[in-house]
Amino acid sequence: MAVQPQPQMPKVWRTETKPHKFCPGCGHPLVLKAIGEAIEELVIEERVVFGCDIGCSLLAWDFFNLDSIQTHHGRTTPVITGVKRANPDIIGIAYMGDGGGYAIGSQHLVNAATRNEKITVFLVNNTQYGMTGGQMAPTTLPGQKTETSPYGRDPETTGYPTLGPEMIAAITGPNAYVARGTVSNLRQLKRMVKRALENQMEGRGFSFVEALSLCPTNWGTNAEETWHWLEEDMAKYFKVGELKVPGEAKEG
Amino acid sequence: MAQKPIEGEKKVFMTGNEAVAWAALAAGADIMYGYPITPQNEIMHYWTRLAPKYGRKFLQTEDEISAGFTAVGGVLAGRRAFTATAGPGNILMQESMCMAEMMRLPTVLVVTQRGGPSTATVIYSQQEVTMTCYGGNGEGFRIVYSTAGQQDLFDYTLKAFDVAWKYRFPTFVLGDGYQAKMREPLVIYDPEVRGVTITPSEPYMAKSGKPGVDRPPTHLRNTYNMEEELLAAVNELANAYAQMAPQVVESQEFETEDAEVVILAHGVVSRAAQGAVKVLRSQGYRVGHFRPITLRPFPDEAIKRVAEKSRRLFLVESSQAQFRKLVTDSLYGVSTPLTSYLKPGEGITVDEVVAEVKKLF
Amino acid sequence: MAKGAKIAIAGEGGQGVQSVAGILSEAAYDEGFEALYIPNFGVEQRGGVSVAYVQISDEPIGSPKFKIADIVVALSDRAVHRTKKYVGPNTVFVYDADIKGVDGALPKNAAKVLAIPAIRVAKEELHPRVFNVIIMGAVIGATKVVDIDVAKKALTKKFGYKFEQDPSLRDLNYKALERGYELVQG
Incomplete structure (x- = not known):
């Protein structure tokens, strides 16, 4: 292959399974890059169990040189909870989309958070269901057109977007770490990912990072419109920053 | 410890x-x-x-x-x-x-x-x-x-x-x-x-060694992209299951050797069947009882053997024929007639079984 | 037929029906009998009548519930209505004499229908808390499935620590057992 130079990828990326299976312009690989780099810097590769959900997140099942389990829709949180409870030395990561976390698996997310499970949940918010073809999600913005809200999401009949980190911050104790990052600020996202994992490593408690992400395929946007949607429309509704940091000053 | x-x-x-x-x-x-x-x-x-x-x-x-x-x-x-x-x-x-x-x-x-x-x-x-x-x-x-x-x-x-x-x-x-x-x-x-041994457990995940360096990572999935991939995966499961089945399958027989009528029952209802066999035998009726212990895998060979040499089968269960479906599936091709006594959600007593079985003589 | 008994005891919550059944079946088991006891439970029981099903036998016990009991004990009016269905031509039906207005509801097909003043005896002669021990005595008296001394041993096994703290409790319980036994004689 003569395509050089490639950007530096974390070693924890499994080269045998690259190129990856995500669509061009997808935000998942950016979030996964942040996670991979953080894991490498923390030197926890041997201890990690990486669980991914159904939806586009499942495409990460063989993404890493990490022990990985692809579960059912919404059920990654309980699987990783079960892993961690059975063996607390493991660093458990549950990786999911907004549908998996806020709709079909919301009871699991809420209860894992209230029980202060010592696991880390990374939730990718791209405002719709990607894998199934762009249906309305709990995070779909008011007025946003999707396959199941073709005239735009009407808050009167379908409610307002779920504010996940705000909810998790409200129901967790002081030892939880809760943040919202964005793929448009990868350095910050990586810091958040790392702090979330450190919170688990130190045995403090639940950690949760929502990552605002991209889906040009289902948004039907070109590059410019894609970034505008992320940085303007989504950012207006979903505030980026740390919502809860045990014993420390928050970022953002 | x-x-x-x-x-x-x-x-x-x-x-x-x-x-x-x-x-x-x-x-x-x-x-x-x-x-x-x-x-x-x-x-x-x-x-x-x-x-x-x-x-x-x-x-x-x-x-x-x-x-x-x-x-x-x-x-x-x-x-x-x-x-x-x-x-x-x-x-x-x-x-x-x-x-x-x-x-x-x-x-x-x-x-x-x-x-x-x-x-x-x-x-x-x-x-x-x-x-x-x-x-x-x-x-x-x-x-x-x-x-x-x-x-x-x-x-x-x-x-x-x-x-x-x-x-x-x-x-x-x-x-x-x-x-x-x-x-x-x-x-x-x-x-x-x-002398009962329990097979030790072992981790699927987070085994020792750096994944991708010292050992391949464990990658478990239940999603397949292609029909052919899934077929291969399910065939492999089916083969493994078929190989396991003879080691695991279990059933019990009570006085089936010369039985004219064999009572088929599983679980707690088997107790009523066992009791009924005792009572009926003491009254001169040639009755036996077959009890599958494993419902999956089902004891196909054992039940066939019993069914083929008896005059009639009497099936009793506390459900509307869920057990019977397993039995008739297993007995396909066997012509011994089967009478059933179905009581979904209610217990079954020895007396009831005795009374019902007597009707078959 | 096998030696033993099928016993249904029914009453209101707090009458101690289930503990009688538990002690009785365990006593029989300790004596070398096969014994099986199952309560009604959950939604079946909430706000309803508490029923205990006990079977004692010298042979392995078939099904945990039965259609017809050898002895039925009903300790409230609702219990009389609830347990009539367990009565057959060989059943002894025992109910408390203080239950009013159930005369029409009493089973007509029983071998024997027996009113015993257990509630009154408990209140006037002994102590209300040993009401269920009187009932236990009555069940033993009616079925003779275990010896009264075996029942005393079972009570001691269950309440030994209390008896040691207060020996008068032992006498009270034993007396209750004996009175219950007497109530169903003759």
Whole structure:
């Protein structure tokens, strides 16, 4: 292959399974890059169990040189909870989309958070269901057109977007770490990912990072419109920053 | 390390739920995940009282979906993990048990059947046979033991932990509300003194060594892109299941040798059948009883042998023919006529079976 | 036929029906009998009548519930209505004499219908808390499935620590057992 130079990828990326299976312009690989780099810097590769959900997140099942389990829709949180409870030395990561976390698996997310499970949940918010073809999600913005809200999401009949980190911050104790990052600020996202994992490593408690992400395929946007949607429309509704940091000053 | 939960063996008088908790302890179960539902609750109650004394764990989850999936997680971490449920909870656990089938995860699930459909009664039935054997969008790649009382519950809960890890299929102990709640005598024992071995567990995840460097990473999935890929995966499961079946299948026969009429029953109803055989034999009727202990895999050969040499089969169960479906499927091609006595959600007594069987003479 | 008895005891919550059944079946088991006891439970029981099903036999016990009992004990009006269905031509039906207005509801097909003043005896002669021990005595008296001394041993096994703290409790319980036994004689 003569395509050089490639950007530096974390070693924890499994080269045998690259190129990856995500669509061009997808935000998942950016979030996964942040996670991979953080894991490498923390030197926890041997201890990690990486669980991914159904939806586009499942495409990460063989993404890493990490022990990985692809579960059912919404059920990654309980699987990783079960892993961690059975063996607390493991660093458990549950990786999911907004549908998996806020709709079909919301009871699991809420209860894992209230029980202060010592696991880390990374939730990718791209405002719709990607894998199934762009249906309305709990995070779909008011007025946003999707396959199941073709005239735009009407808050009167379908409610307002779920504010996940705000909810998790409200129901967790002081030892939880809760943040919202964005793929448009990868350095910050990586810091958040790392702090979330450190919170688990130190045995403090639940950690949760929502990552605002991209889906040009289902948004039907070109590059410019894609970034505008992320940085303007989504950012207006979903505030980026740390919502809860045990014993420390928050970022953002 | 804490002492053994049971030293030697002991004759006791206890409920089935208590017997299950002791068996799980004796089998070396590491962790129970559970959610309240009647008539299973006391398995959790006894476990939560006993487990901490022996360094074992418990997690009460938010629902049965979670109890099933956390049990899957416990298995992935390499621990003997189990859960218990009934009725509507069994429905919710089918999702995780399908995943366990697909990924060959040895979860252990104790079912205390209650009445159905829907919430129905909390008391008793044999109406969770189809669901426990074939529930979910799967092919029934599971091991299901149908128990008939407290001694069975103890013995087969022990065995469930062994065969689950030996063959890596989700394993079910199918009891019922009667067995869960009644008290009767049994012997509980340290498996070692009986020479009973329990296959050790081992981690699927987070084994030693750096994944991708010292060893390949474990990548488990249940999603396939192509039909051909799935067919190959399911064929592999089916082959593994077929190879396992002869090692695991179990049944019991009572006076079937010269029996004109053979009573077919499983689980607690088998007790009524055994009692009826005794009464009827004492009155000169040539009656026997065949009891499958494993409903999955089903004892096809044994039941065929019995069916072919008897004049008539009499099937009795506390469900609207869920057991009969297993039987008739198994007996395809055998022409012995079969009469059935179906009482969905109600217990069956010796007297009833005696009266019904006499009509066949 | 096998030696033993099928016993249904029914009453209101707090009358101690289930503990009688538990002690009785365990006593029989300790004596070398097969014994099986199952309560009604859950939704079946909430706000309803508490029923205990006990079977004692010298042979392994078939099904945990039965259609027809050898002895039925009903301790409230609702219990009379609830347990009539367990009565057959060989059944002894025992109910408390203080239950009013159930005369029409009493089973007509029983071998024997027996009213015993257990509630009154408990209140006037002994103590209300040993009401269920009187009932236990009555069940033993009616079925003779275990010896009264075996029942005393079972009570001591169950309440030994209380008896040691207060020896008068032992006498009270034993007396209750004996009175119950007497009530169903003759």
